[in-house]
Amino acid sequence: MDLLQVNDLKTYFFTEAGVVKAVDGITFNVEKGCTVGLVGESGSGKSVTAQSVLRIVPRPGKIIGGKIFFNGEDILSKKEDEMRSYRGKKISLIFQDPTSSLNPVFTIGSQLTEIVSQHKGVKKSDAAEEVIKALSLVRLPDPEEALNRYPHQFSGGMKQRICIARALLLNPELLFADEPTTNLDVTIQAQIINLLMELQKNIGLTLVMITHDMGIVTQMCKCVVVLYAGNVMEIGSIEQIFQMPHPYTEALLKAVPRLDQTRKLVSIPGNIPNLINPPSGCRFHPRCQYAIDRCKDEIPPLIDVGDGHMISCHRWRELNGG
């Protein structure tokens, strides 16, 4: 069953320079209990998609079209106070930078117990118990002792564990992890990835893993949604996207960085387009090695090319022997 359905979502930023079409007609589903990878270069709309689902798009951004269903319920038609009971409780989010997402002036204990007592209306001591449980779940050493410490007393990896514990405090069903390992070194990165995979399995969490890194996707995800310039280019299983990738995914896969290089995927030739005035037709055409005139003129629809493999490309069939 699909826990999350996003249909033709459009989220634009109304800036002085013009309307930034950050998310421009994105459609994908997330099956309950799965880990779905949301991938694409910088600026492709990954974070704005997550913000849209939680309805926390910052100004001057606005969701201007489409539908989002969570457990069959229409998220975009909910009133703001109803929406508050979704954030953290049903859908949660962890960010790239654990340092800036924890408040430096309060202890871990006071920040986390506050969340529990506020939402569950329980006594401080009971809330502390729940926090200790969550910190143990993410295998933070010495969770009781950690309650009295401040964020700066922890390493980056430990801070990210604390952020994961915080995101899971209210037992959400769906967790968006927005590049949670980008700022961590490679060994710590692997530990956080393993932790997320373990949590996903053990507590049946549904996970949307946002990343630039196809290595992480291969390791963690069953299904992948590939975004480019606010559009979905491809949706498929790991096998499908490796065996017969969309031309953009193919370029992303070729750009898998080596461990000794920077972890950002930026080595596809050409620049990421301006989303105020995106390229006509297929948005990838100015950078696509297979582009023909038709690609410039006609927007390729996202179609099922077999077994749920969705592709938006005029030439995919021909390039794949069909």
Ligand SMILES: Nc1ncnc2c1ncn2[C@@H]1O[C@H](COP(=O)(O)OP(=O)(O)OP(=O)(O)O)[C@@H](O)[C@H]1O
């Ligand atoms: N607050 C904002 N104001 C104006 N434009 C914004 C704002 N936030 C995002 N955008 C624009 O929306 C587009 C998509 O941004 P988004 O942050 O979703 O990209 P991303 O795929 O998460 O990239 P990254 O990998 O760098 O995090 C970008 O062109 C970005 O400039």
Ligand code: SF4
């Ligand atoms: S539609 Fe054309 S430009 Fe776009 S990915 Fe396919 S071949 Fe490349």
Ligand SMILES: [Mg+2]
């Ligand atoms: Mg982002």
